[in-house]
Amino acid sequence: MKKRKLTKGILGTYSFLIYFILYAPIIILVVYSFNKSKLNAVWTGFTLNWYSVLANDGDVLQALQNSLTIAFFSTVISTFIGTLAAVGMYKYKFKGKTALDGLLYVPIIIPEIVMGISLLVFFTQTKITLGLFTLILAHVTFSISYVVIVVRARMKSFDKSLEEAAMDLGANGLQTFTKVTLPIILPGIIAGALMAFTLSLDDVIISFFVSGAGFETLPLRIYSMVRTGVTPEINALSTIMLAVTLSIAIISELIQLKKSKKI
Amino acid sequence: MDTTKGKYKKKRQYGHIVTISPVMLWMIILVAVPLLIVAGMGFMTRGTYGQVEYKFTLDNYKMLAQPIYLKILLDSLGIAFLTTFFCLILGYPFAYFVANVSAKYKVILFMLIMIPFWTNSLVRTYAWIVILRTTGVLNSYLMQIGIIHQPLQLLYTNGAVILGLTYALFPFMVLSLYSSIEALDKTYLEAASDLGASPVQTFLRVTLPLTMPGISAGIILVFIPTLGLFYISDLLGGSKTMLIGNLIQNEFLTARNWPFGSAMSILLIAITVIFIVIYFKHSNGEEIEVL
Numbered sequence: 176m177k178k179r180k181l182t183k184g185i186l187g188t189y190s191f192l193i194y195f196i197l198y199a200p201i202i203i204l205v206v207y208s209f210n211k212s213k214l215n216a217v218w219t220g221f222t223l224n225w226y227s228v229l230a231n232d233g234d235v236l237q238a239l240q241n242s243l244t245i246a247f248f249s250t251v252i253s254t255f256i257g258t259l260a261a262v263g264m265y266k267y268k269f270k271g272k273t274a275l276d277g278l279l280y281v282p283i284i285i286p287e288i289v290m291g292i293s294l295l296v297f298f299t300q301t302k303i304t305l306g307l308f309t310l311i312l313a314h315v316t317f318s319i320s321y322v323v324i325v326v327r328a329r330m331k332s333f334d335k336s337l338e339e340a341a342m343d344l345g346a347n348g349l350q351t352f353t354k355v356t357l358p359i360i361l362p363g364i365i366a367g368a369l370m371a372f373t374l375s376l377d378d379v380i381i382s383f384f385v386s387g388a389g390f391e392t393l394p395l396r397i398y399s400m401v402r403t404g405v406t407p408e409i410n411a412l413s414t415i416m417l418a419v420t421l422s423i424a425i426i427s428e429l430i431q432l433k434k435s436k437k438i
Numbered sequence: 439m440d441t442t443k444g445k446y447k448k449k450r451q452y453g454h455i456v457t458i459s460p461v462m463l464w465m466i467i468l469v470a471v472p473l474l475i476v477a478g479m480g481f482m483t484r485g486t487y488g489q490v491e492y493k494f495t496l497d498n499y500k501m502l503a504q505p506i507y508l509k510i511l512l513d514s515l516g517i518a519f520l521t522t523f524f525c526l527i528l529g530y531p532f533a534y535f536v537a538n539v540s541a542k543y544k545v546i547l548f549m550l551i552m553i554p555f556w557t558n559s560l561v562r563t564y565a566w567i568v569i570l571r572t573t574g575v576l577n578s579y580l581m582q583i584g585i586i587h588q589p590l591q592l593l594y595t596n597g598a599v600i601l602g603l604t605y606a607l608f609p610f611m612v613l614s615l616y617s618s619i620e621a622l623d624k625t626y627l628e629a630a631s632d633l634g635a636s637p638v639q640t641f642l643r644v645t646l647p648l649t650m651p652g653i654s655a656g657i658i659l660v661f662i663p664t665l666g667l668f669y670i671s672d673l674l675g676g677s678k679t680m681l682i683g684n685l686i687q688n689e690f691l692t693a694r695n696w697p698f699g700s701a702m703s704i705l706l707i708a709i710t711v712i713f714i715v716i717y718f719k720h721s722n723g724e725e726i727e728v729l
Contacts, residue, residue, distance in 0.1 A: 200565035263457025286666030293472035
């Protein structure tokens with residue numbers, strides 16, 4: 176018994192250390208975004224200067240606007256198509272279902288760089304100009320799979336007899352869907368949409384290939400800033416990005432938590 | 439009776455066309471077709487000005503066998519292997535601990551694993567540059583305390599690349615380990631120790647085999663992305679570390695040898711497919727064993 180307690184103590188200390196290593200870089204990054212010194216090295220005093228530099232950086236603001244536009248459209252489109260697909264795959268048997276299943280896993284499994292170059296090649300061959308439009312198409316493509324998986328996971332706990340009851344009571348297909356099915360799977364749809372939004376906002380690799388010259392998303396802006404030199408402005412920008420994704424992550428986890436409590 | 443049946447059938451067909459055809463079309467046009475084009479391009483010829491000429495050749499694949507490219511491939515596989523190894527070795531005890539804490543703390547500890555999973559990996563890579571560079575946080579403080587007098591070269595090394603990759607992909611390993619450790623039936627462990635097995639024996643002969651699905655899923659989720667994450671090796675390894683991801687990026691955007699870049703991408707897909715096949719064979723065997 177004593178031995179077991181000891182192992183648990185060692186494991187606990189070890190895990191604490193891992194948490195520390197996971198979070199220390201992020202915390203240091205955030206702390207130094209408030210540092211007066213232009214060098215990211217020694218603390219010289221508190222300032223919000225780097226945030227105001229950021230607010231006046233035209234390139235960053237443009238990239239932010241681009242990223243939000245892309246994330247908005249790709250979330251709406253991928254959530255719509257993905258939800259329809261999840262419902263359809265749950266309800267109907269059809270030819271090519273296994274093939275579709277496999278195809279949906281392709282964007283998740285193959286390295287992102289392969290997705291990126293295959294879309295670049297495709298857009299070039301079909302003479303579609305690279306830019307906002309191709310970025311939205313690409314982001315929808317990798318988001319759909321995640322939306323389908325998240326919504327399908329929610330459908331698994333769905334009681335089919337509820338739909339049958341609605342039909343028996345005279346509701347038509349559309350009514351049954353909007354009044355019975357949709358409210359039940361809504362948490363899954365929201366979780367899927369939030370995931371699509373963060374995936375789009377965070378994507379580096381695929382965007383890198385399909386953005387074309389002169390069009391930047393926020394992560395691509397950060398990438399080129401980091402390559403030219405480390406400045407506290409990047410820390411500030413990173414901090415804002417972290418804050419946004421963190422809020423989305425927490426909202427999403429809370430929704431999941433609520434869901435699991437209900438069941 | 440017949441008419442209602444016919445009506446019902448019609449409705450069903452309509453339903454699946456409405457729900458499935460958008461996703462089907464989207465995935466065929468933007469996933470399957472582009473990949474097929476890349477597969478075809480791997481057999482094309484590069485023109486003098488970097489354009490693609492539609493002449494069949496096997497040269498791109500022959501080029502892959504040249505020592506310089508073979509070395510990059512082996513280096514990449516080596517770094518991917520080490521990254522996966524560190525994620526697994528560091529992640530297993532950690533996932534084991536989190537999966538076994540009391541329910542009260544589990545929610546918060548689990549959430550603390552999920553958060554890095556959601557945050558941007560480019561930003562998290564940048565955080566390591568802030569820490570590791572010669573005028574960075576670590577070197578500055580070590581020099582201030584007087585442990586070192588000259589800054590250490592930590593950045594732009596293979597070690598930094600492996601650290602960055604491990605840091606970026608660690609949550610994926612932990613999540614898949616966590617789910618399989620949590621699903622572990624604790625009565626097996628009790629049975630083993632009741633039958634006289636030592637904790638080490640129990641771990642090696644019961645826990646480890648039963649959590650194998652999580653381990654293999656984790657290996658896939660770490661190993662495969664490692665091969666393509668070019669920005670981590672670019673930022674933390676500098677020009678010294680050339681991995682297959684960097685090479686592909688270079689062939690497509692700088693060298694403009696798309697056919698050769700395509701051939702390399704096909705190689706990446708082949709490696710991925712090998713892993714997936716092994717995984718499915720493995721997990722099928724497991725299922726049969728359980729049955």
